[in-house]
Amino acid sequence: MVEINSCFQHLKRTYIFSLIEEKIDTLCKKISPNQIINLSIGDIALPVIPSAVQAMSQAVLEMGTSSGLKGYGPSNGYLFLREAIANTHFTTLQITPDEIFISDGINTDITNILDVFSPSCSVGVPDPTYPAYLDATILSGRTKIMTLPCLEANQFHPYPPSKACDLIYLCSPNNPTGVAMSRDLLTTWINYALKHKAVILFDHAYEAFISSVDVPHSIFEIPGAKECAIEFRSFSKSAGFTGLRCSYTVLPKALRAHYEDQEVSLHALWHRRQTAKSNGVAYPIQKGALATLQPQGQSEIKAQIHSYLAQAKALKQGLIKSGLDCYGGMDSPYIWVKTPKKKTSWEFFDELLIKCHVISIPGVGFGKYGEGFVRFSAFTTPDKIDLALQRINQL
Incomplete structure (x- = not known):
């Protein structure tokens, strides 16, 4: 049955x-x-935007020719887009194209990332925040869930708990409160994660809207973040791709987790997961995303x-x-x-x-x-x- x-x-x-x-x-x-x-x-x-429309149209026409035929693409995305992302958004942060994974949306990756972690891991979830974090945690069978209250009294910011938590969802600028986390607060979180050997799952969907000088445009601007954080970004809100679906996950090779008495590369695990469960994002969509990164x-x-x-x-x-x-x-x-x-x-x-x-x-x-x-x-x-x-x- x-x-x-x-x-x-x-x-x-x-x-x-x-x-x-x-x-x-x-x-x-x-x-x-x-x-x-x-x-x-x-x-x-x-x-x-017109640049993306033109690029996608041209890509479709290209695929209609023998010389431009495209079948299944790389599960982690075409190199041309990963290189452009690294050169546009992470030039000074030493993020390489190999550390960038293209997907069809942040919602997909930020929930599926739980696949690479043990079901025994505790998970910290801000409240209020994007509902998918809690729902995905529950559906994965995890029961050790820690609520991180975002209250008017603390300016709607989540603060590190007094006890250890393995995985922490953070969203900045936050959906729904619209409040962004300062460099100092993110530094506090990075220090917490390093101390407890935790991993921060950082939803940065609204990075393009940041205008405050004390709000980082990447969590990897914070020293130590490459050893304890994964960043998720999207073309949805920045480039109007909600109906096209294209995003990317930045997972540094320096990030490790433990299995028995060994340290295991989370980058390698995520790559393995993606090759098993993803056929990548359509070529014309990635060409459109590439156009948004040009001047x-x-x-x-x-x-x-x-x-x-x-x-x-x-x-x-x-x-x-x-x-x-x-x-x-x-x-x-x-x-x-x-x-x-x-x-x-x-x-x-x-x-x-x-x-x-x-x-x-x-x-x-x-x-x-x-x-x-x-x-x-x-x-x-x-x-x-x-x-x-x-x-x-x-x-």
Whole structure:
């Protein structure tokens, strides 16, 4: 008799997006969907940059010729893209192309990375944060889970626990709070990991949005990080690739873990894992990603990022004028908003939806410490932000 993976029964958290859709469907029976402003989505609102579109189109045409035929690509990605990433983002950090693995999204790698670690490892997960970290940990059968509270009292930063933890998920700039970790705080985490022989799983999806001078653009800027950290980056939000799917994992060869009385290369294990379970990312997609790293592509990307950050600033300022306490929005497209009058996340969500026809995301969907907050996203257009603020000001 076939049995299911019983770990699915331990996923206690409700999938909030289905509940949100139900509430929106109910509202749409009373008003036109065009009246609803979606400030919840963590997806792009601008087209893929022209440089990438041209490169991908050319790559497809190339594959339609005998001389340009491409079959299965390398499981770790084409060398041309890995070299470009190393030369563009890690020039001074001595990260080599061999330490970069191309994949179809951060969500894929940051959950699958658990494959190379023992099920007995304890896992530290910030709260609130991206739900995939906790869900993947539970589905992998791990039960030693340590919560790292990100509270208003500690500026929504996770701090090292008093006891040892083997694997630590960190996200900076954080989703959903929009708060980025400073160089000093990341140094504290690196020192903790080195002391306890832990590994930091560093989600850096929103690196392109960083503008604060004290926030590193890579965890490998911190001394010792190559011996205790893995960095995950994406083209999704920086280059508009959410519908194309391309990201990469940086796993230094210096990173080791233990098996019985031996030290084992995590780089070698991940490479073995990828050759077994991945056929790589499509050639045209990687050509498009390459175009985003060229001077013209970088210029086009920066223009889009500047637009999103300007919208985040306008949204945050407008919400503050409405009397709401707001966080984030400086190094991130997300605004973390405290609910007024001690309302729950869902109560404020409902009020915004019913009275303002504005969609947010209840903070409790990102963890129990997200209760009392909602998340707004600046992945939209300026006219929609202006209209949403007009409605919210009337509450």
